Amino acid sequence: MSKLEDILQGEVAAEIGVIAAEAEARAKAIVDAAMARAEALKANKQRQLEADHAAALRRAESAAELLLSQARITARGQVMERVRAEVGDSLQQLTQKPEFASILHKLADEALGNIGxxxxxxxxxxxxxxxxxxxxxxxxxxKTDPSIRDGVRLVAVGGRAFVQNTLSERLERAWDALSAKAAKAIWG
Known part of the structure; x- marks a missing residue:
């Protein structure tokens, strides 16, 4: 029986070897497929991270450009307000100079021409x-009124209408055009 046993054991061992080889081949195929999927997922995630990083960088650059633009606008606004205040101060200082009498007469003549x-x-x-x-x-x-600082108010007959012509009001009316010219002179 030992020979038959040896033959059976040999066949069983051969059968086990075939089954083990097939199982090992299937296991290797499963591992290889899983590794390929893992590499594909990894590559996909890497591309997505790079795209997200690039998008975040563009957003950050846009936000920085917006902040810089806002800072420039704010600074320019502050400069223009300072220019406006200095022009207003200069007009008020003009009221203390001898030539203001002539200016006041001209303002009064203009107002008189407008009121009739x-x-x-x-x-x-x-x-x-x-x-x-x-x-x-x-x-x-x-008549006098301390609220009129740098010009004149003419009151029509009957007192129902008036025309006020002051340097500060003229500055207010002309400020848009003047500020555009000042901005161009300052910043080009």
Missing amino acids: KAESAVVNPAHASLLNEWAQSKGLQL
Whole structure:
């Protein structure tokens, strides 16, 4: 029996070897497929991470450009407000100079041309002496009002209408055009 046993054992061993080889081949195929899928997933994730990084970088650059643009706009606005304040201060300083009498007369003449018939001229108390003779020559009563700082207000006959012509109001009306010219002179 030992020979038959040896033959059976040999056949069983051969059968086991075939089964083991097939199992090993299937296991290797499964491992290879899993490795290929893992590599594909890894490559896909890597591409996605690179795309996300590039998109995040573009967003950050855009945000930085926006912040820089806003800072420039804010700075330019501050500069223009400072220019406006300095021009306003210069106009107020002009009221203290001898040539302001001539300017005040011109402002009054313009206002008179716009109102037609006036009954009074109103100026700052500090400027009443500068316009007194002009008002008398036009037959107007001269009044004072401290709220009028740098010009004149002419009141129409009957007191229902008036025309105010001041340097500060003229600056306000002309500021858009002046600021555009100032900005071009400053920043080109």
